[in-house]
Amino acid sequence: MAEDGDIIDNHTNAVSIVSNSKISFSIENDVVIAEATFDYLADYFKYSLSANSKPMNIEDILTDICRYAFAERKCSLNIRTVKQEVSRQISHILKSARERAHGNSIIGILRTKSTYRFTFNAIDSLNQCQESIGYTQYRNNQCSSPILFIKEHNNAIAIFQFYPSSKTIEITINEVFVNNALYSFNLTRTLDISEISSLITECVCISNVHLDMAFVEEMIKTKILFERSKPNSHYFLSVVVGTKQDLLLHQVTENNDTNSSHSSYEEEIEAKIGRVYTTRGIKRSYVEDPISIEPRKNMHRHNKIIKDQRDLLYIKDAYHITDSAFNAIIKYAQSDRSLCSLKEIERLRKDVNSRLPIQFAATCAFVKFEYAVRTAIFVARYYEPMLDNYDKLTIRINMDGTLIGNKHIVAISINCIEGGHQSQTSKNLVPLGLFEIEKENTDMLRKTLPKEFIDDIKTGKCITVEKRNVPIQIKLGGDLMNAVYVFGLAGFSSNHPCVFCTQHKDDLHITEETAYDKTVVEGKGKTKKTTVTRIGATSYHDLNKRARSLAEQKLCILEKNNALGYKHEPLFGDLFEYTDYCVDTLHMKLRIFDIILKDMLSHASRTGKYGSEHLAIIENKIKILNQHCQKTVGKRFFFQVDVDDKNKTITSHGKLSGHLQDFFFVDTFPYDDVLDDELAQSARVVVNKFKELLQEVKANSKTHNDRLKFLSIQFVNVFRASGLRTTVTPYIHIIGNHLFEFNQLNDLGDFNMQGVEKSNDLLSRLYFSSTNPAKYPLLTMLQKLYRMLEMNFENQNHRDAMAEFARTGVYDLVDDAALERRSSYKHKDGKFFNINDEQEEESSNKDKDQYVASLDETNESEDQNNIDLNESMIQTIEKRLNITSPSMNRKQL
Incomplete structure (x- = not known):
């Protein structure tokens, strides 16, 4: 810091490091030099290279520059100009890197350089003057000189800058003033900016400018409260306000015109009937935003632009160019890359x-x-x-x-x-x-x-x-049908529909908890033979639990057709073992939700009535279901009466994909409005249990395989007890017997389709x-x-x-x-x-x-x-x- 009345020397080459070692400042020939590392600028580079249309936030760089200029060098700083210089120089760096990249990674090119150099001309030196209201004052002798106030306050430095220009005033404060104002706000719910107002008044007197203090104070309060709503407030706040000189000049001119237009005839009338006063009150003064007057258009150029736009729209519609394709071409053309001819594209494609x-x-x-x-x-x-x-x-x-x-x-x-x-x-x-x-x-x-x-x-x-x-x-x-074709199985209509085991279709619902002894009677008369067979859970890899194998398939094909569900030799021979296939959880989810919905619609179509009375009940249920569809999945999926069915049942139309099923089967589904009380409660439990099972499958944790096994068996039992149907499908059988085995021996996510x-x-x-x-x-x-x-x-x-x-x-x-x-x-x-x-x-x-x-x-x-x-x-x-x-x-x- 220079002595009183001396100018701070700006010709030194001393380096100052602000905030961290990633950026440093120095002054050479009245120009501030900033050297920043790649790590310091990486986020700004990435943001500029992205497709984000919002302006880049450079407040962190600006804070470091302000701390150096105000706290260390005691200089004035034009915040708006510095922002423009930072943005312009970052753009120049990226443009140079893009030219050197030649289609490679631009970030990789930028990373090769350790430091980047920035120069700033918007910093001016100031003289130290006498103290004012407890602050050290820095300014020049000119009336329009920027004014800087600095004071140590509770182990912190309070910084205030008043930067006048021709028509605006830029007021900058640091976090000390902000924290003091917010402290009073937290106590009394009012912002105390009296200290800021005193400094502004002092600067107004020195600079001989006119400000609407009430308007300025409101702007500062709004800015402080706005920064308070952010998780991390900036170190410096800047407010730009306009002066009152133009407004006062306009008011004086208007008053002079009014006084000069007061004619002698009006004075005679007033002498006879008295002074006439207008009933309209005095118009409140306010600062109006300037509105730029649009210049006269070049109609020839304007008409040409309109014609070009319509021609482009015609090409887009005539040649079926989608919006995404059109946007991709526009972005390509705007990225400083040239379009080539169709002949070049064809040549490259053939190459x-x-x-x-x-x-x-x-x-x-x-x-x-x-x-x-x-x-x-x-x-x-x-x-x-x-x-x-x-x-x-x-x-x-x-x-x-x-x-x-x-x-x-x-x-x-x-x-x-x-x-x-x-x-x-x-x-x-x-x-x-x-x-x-x-x-x-x-x-x-x-x-x-x-x-x-x-x-x-x-x-x-x-x-x-x-x-x-x-x-x-x-x-x-x-999916399972694909596995049926590849392994040469008889399919889901056979007596042994499971792809992974040879369980009979009548026993697909059997799990470890529901195993039983089945009595089988074969033959008649003297050849009659009764045997007791234990029917239990099956496995997809344990041959002792009826797991399928290629060796068993060869023997069954030689014995008779469709024995144990084997129909043909495998498509790829012995390339795939049955353990090389795992269930696809996506199709499992789709098919089971389809089954649940189909069963609910089947029960909802049974009204116990006939004729028009039955049709009225069905149409009311369809109306309720369609209202639920519009709230959850839109109009792409809907219900209506099946006119081909003489019983007038409810049928669904449209495609209900995986993510739409999640939206459709929510807690607000109208179970009670379309089903009987007991069945509605059972259907709700089935859906919730299946959703809980899917969440556990999504977690994909082998350490919690016991819980997955518990939920799988529980879902099968709940589905059987719900009354939706008396049998189970192959997918539900797979959940109760094989799903937890897949999770234990494989990663279910590896087989998602x-x-x-x-x-x-x-x-x-x-x-x-x-x-x-x-x-x-x-x-x-x-x-x-x-x-x-x-x-x-x-x-x-x-x-x-x-x-x-x-x-x-x-x-x-x-x-x-x-x-x-x-x-x-x-x-x-x-x-x-x-x-x-x-x-x-x-x-x-x-x-x-x-x-x-x-x-x-x-x-x-x-x-x-x-x-x-x-x-x-x-x-x-x-x-x-x-x-x-x-x-x-x-x-x-």
Whole structure:
């Protein structure tokens, strides 16, 4: 601090560190220099790079600058100008980093620099003057000079700045004044800002400005109370108010005009009848927000803008561009990246497609199993860096049928379980094949799936990764019907409907608590034989508890048809054991809620009345149910009278998906209005018990498996006692006997099919979103799925590395040096070559199988996206797969 009357020296190079070691300040040639580390600025960089449209909060940086300027240097500070300088310099830093990134991570580029330098010109030096009302005063000799008051107060420094400009006054206080005002507010519920008002009055007298003190005090009080509502108040508060000079000048001019317009004629009238006074009171003075007058429009430019907007709307509607696609294109164009022509897009698409070893024919498209497994491992390593430490990897094969238009498509995908639940989301599933099938059953799957495709999966017991042979275990994922087709079972209509055990359909409700001795009588007369069999709980892995096995299946198929529910040989032979399949909790939840709702509607349709009286009761119940639907799930799901049923029952319409079921089956469901009293109470208990069971399944804790077992058995018993139906379904049987076993020996989350279901929805969108015809739609769909999978990796090097890893099995995602070496590879005809070893790579590729059909690029117009294929290659593949030519046209994506 300088002595009285001296100017503080601003030419020193001394460094001051404020708040922490991440930012420091110094002054060089009347310019404040701030040096901040990357960690200090990281949050600001990330916020600026995000898509958030709200202004960035730079109060933390501003607080450090104010503490340095006010407390250490005793200088004045224009808060508004400093904010603009900080924002502008951060924008310049990001722009420079974006130019140097070239599509890579911008944060990674910013992290390479340890410190960043900021300069501020909005700081002016002040002279120390005599004390005023107990504060040390700093200002210059000019009338419009900023004024700074500083005083130590209870081991804290109270700081007050009065910064006048041409038409506004900027008042800045620190937390000492705020805490004092809030202390009085907490005691008396009134803000005491008398000390702040005294300082403002002192500054007004010194600067010779006019302020509406009542208005200023209200603004300060509002600002303090507003900051009080925030969890962390800022260190400094600033209030900007306008002066009264313009308002006073306007009032004086108006008064002069009024006095001069007082004519002699009016004076004569007033002399005769007396002075006439207006009945309107004096208009209250107030500060009106300035309204900028809109300049005259350039009508030619305005009309052109309107025409361009309408043309753009026409293009969007005519070519079916969705809002999300339109927004994505706009954001791409606004991110300083240029749009390329459709020809370049087609060239890039063909380049990416040429890398994919896809075999295809009229009704199928698939890749080699080893290629898909390596791709799945690469995706899993992205989320689990320690994947190389696993001695064994688990691959889940997901099979699920979906109806696209009038075509039944079986989609097969895989994922690596060790990659975590993130690797089984819809965008990270690795496509294995798409097959068009007339009807989904074991026989049709055996005829449709190519033999070489099935044999390829059967041989997938080991994979070569980084020159290391890693054994893989293949698990099966899908709903129960898919498991029935894969294992060759008779299905749910047989006497043994469970996929995991051979329990008879009459005893599906049996659990450990309800086991009993069953008397079985066989034969008649002298051959009559009576035996007593113990009927108890079953297991999915213990053969002594009637667990299914492949050995038992072979014997039963030889004996008679449908013995114990075995109908065919397994689709993949001995590739899958029955213990390699686990129930999908998503479909379990959907089917059981469907069963509960179906049973409740069945009982609600029984009124005991006939004719119009019965119909009136049914319509009233439907009205109550539809009101509940509108409150919970909207109008997408509703109820109405089944006109095809002569009994006039209640039927539901619409799709009630998983999350909608949670909204639908709430405590406010009108059980009492649609069911009898006793049955309504039972149905409410069943729903609540099932929801409690789902919460325990969601917790997915092996340590609480006893509680899951207790809840599972309890739910089966409650369902049986509810009276909704006399039997139980296979899913309810699985809950009472196998669910807790799955949780004990597996991770139930590893077999969730939510990602697969979303992937099926994506297939439907891909099929119907095309505008150009294609000869082989399954091929184009599979190609697009792989392109979308590649685009999950923002780094181009990662995308190239994924293709290389899938082809060769060699790549280390963690090794940055290897990544840089791979960036020196050049790409040619869909293959990767090292520049120095190109000849050797070409000679080694001659012995590799060719999976990619050659694309004929000649005589192809730009506006058509047809895939021209080598006809001899197509005939060869169709002959090998024993598949006829396509029967109907399809659409290309």
